[in-house]
Every structure is written in C-alpha cells, then in structure tokens.
Amino acid sequence: MSQNINHQDAKLFPLNYHDSRKRFLELAGMIPGGQLEHWQIPGKKDNDLFTDSIYWPPLEKSENLLVVTSGIHGSETYAGSAILQMFLREIMPALDRRNTGIWLVHAMNPFGFKYHRRVTENGVNLNRNFSVSGELYKTRNLESERMHSMLFKRAPVASLKSPMMDSLQVKDGVAYFGDVTMDQFTKATAPGQFVNPQDLEYGGKQLEPQSAKLVEKLKNLLPKFKDIVALDLHTGLGDQNRLHLLTSGSGKDLNPELFAKLFDTNADKEFYEHTPASAEGFYEVHGALNSAFADLASAQNRVCAITMEFGTLGHSLEAQLKGLNNFVAEHQGFYNGYANAELKSAIEKECFERSYPQSDEWRAAVVSASRGLFKAVCRRASILKD
Ligand SMILES: [Zn+2]
Structure with a gap:
C-alpha cells in the first residue's frame, strides 16, 4: 500500500498556521491579476491572525463564480491548505478564465488553526455563525438544551471516557444513551445553538469579524x-480516506440543474460520494457558511454551495462513538478543566487527530480526491483547458 502513496501530495500539508499562510500567499501571488485581501482577526493575545483571500475577476465577461473556502474549523485547515495549494499549482493554470471569477479563502479561523481548536477564540463555531439577518441568534434549540441537561456534565474531566459514555448501550448495532440514540443526540446538538458558549456547537450572538467580512x-x-x-x-466526518459532498437539503443553496450539470456522482465515484444531511451520522446545520450564499443570492443566481468533508476516523459505529466521546470530553475539559495534565494532552491529541490524521496515506488521499473533483467539475463547466 505504502509504495502507492503520492508523497509529493502529502508534502502540501503545512507545518502550522504561519507556514500555511506563507505558502498560500506565495503561490497566489505568482498568478497575475489576483486581488489579495488580508482580514486581520482581532486576538486577545495575538496580533498576527489573518484570513487571507485572493480574487481573480473574469478576464472578459462575468458568468460563473467559483469560491473555495478553507479552515472554518481551525484544525481542519491543514487539509484545506493542501487543497488550495494543489488548486493554485495545477488547476488555476489550466483554467479558461474568460467568463469565470475565482475566489479562494485561506484560514477562515486563524486562531483555531494556530491553536488547534475547532472554534474561534470567542468559542464560536463559525459554521453556525452565518445569519445575514441576525434572526438566527434569537432562536433556541430546545432539543439541544434537553440533550445537554440529560447527558452533558459541567465538571472537570476525570477520565478519557466522557461521562455520557457511562450510559452507553449498543442494541442491534444502534448506540443508545439511556433512551436516546447517538443519531438523535447528533441531530439535536450538531445543528447548533445560540444561547450558551459552554454548550456544544455555539453559533454566537452576532457575525464574527471574518463572517462579517x-x-x-x-x-x-x-x-x-x-x-x-x-x-x-x-475534515472529520464520513468514511476513512473518503471525500463526501454534503448538501444541506434546503434547496436554496443547491440548484438541482446546476448540480446535475457539474457533479456526476456516478462517473465521479472514484473521487467522492454525495451524502445528504439526512444520512445516519450526518446532520443539517443552522448558520452554515453555505447558507450565506443562499441568503445573499438573487433569483437569477444558480447556486451550488457544498461542504467537502474528508473522513478521518471512519464511519463505523465504533469510530463514531470514539469521535463523539472525544468531542464531548474536549469541550467539557476546555470549560471545566481536567483532572491532570496527562489527561488534557491525551484528549487534545486525539481531538487533533480527528481533524488531521498523522498519516501520509490520508494526506495523499485528500489531495488526490480534490484534484479529481476539481478537474471533473471544471471540465463539465467547460472551463478546463485540456
Ligand atoms: Zn468542519
């Protein structure tokens, strides 16, 4: 197996936030005509956190716009960075840009990238933070509140196993916590809530600075x-080493005609699979970045706003339980502390591994699937010169 790994692709993964930023800006700057933007993200102790982007307007006529955003969840930016570098090196030079604009965004959550956290310094999951009208921040997710009061502990983390796992029972291949299935827990909490940063999947009370930008x-x-x-x-959801295209199912952010024209899920199955939000272990979210496209598009726009998820631990019941246990334990520990430093470091290490597996096979698979997807989609859009 190992002799088939493309080590050049694996090398596109950066060492850290600053290395990633440098690589992105260098490559982006080499392609003429791009408009760079550097949004400084205020930090409590950092003055070097930036979300950088580059926009190439169409050379002749504005018809199509391709947007690629990376790193809305901090530790997942390692993969996002590698994909952007592959895009800049291989896809950009092959594009016919007469009628197509390209906008690439590096590190939506630089704090989370630098410090290996999913959320911002304010504890906000940016992929629950997009409410153009602000109405979302006034809503309550009562099912999430109910799950927290039943299953979530607000005490220092005392073991690798989070307290909710004490009530775990597996019956006929389905995981239960009391009478709640893991899928019910996920579908209740994962969509987000706008009340309490100490609860899972907090979406904030207003647009975070980079969301507003x-x-x-x-x-x-x-x-x-x-x-x-x-x-x-x-990264993080789905089958190990596999690219999943997640669509919200809302309809507004996925124009069926445009999707059918560009994404042939059968012909492209070597590269990715299409997984609807309703699938077991997946979920719809409120305030996703993709929803901003739907909210801001007009009637003449055809929008396909899609989440690309690369599976890490895998999607078996065991892998999902492991991922959930670690996610809950890390969140609990961040706000309530840990019994000792070894426990803290073990839980944080596993959490990081869930976003960024330390495996060249995984790294190469991420780049290879993305390359396949971008080429197939750009070819169908008639903008690939090959
Ligand atoms: Zn993510």
Missing part, C-alpha cells in the same frame, strides 16, 4: 454573476 464580499460579488459554485473544505 465574508458576507460583505459576497454582497459585492454575487450580483455580478449567474452561476455560483462554492466549496467549503472540512
């Missing part, structure tokens, strides 16, 4: 174009 930019860009394809890069 992204919304502002989209307000400016979207009216210029007809067809918009937006790909948001993530």
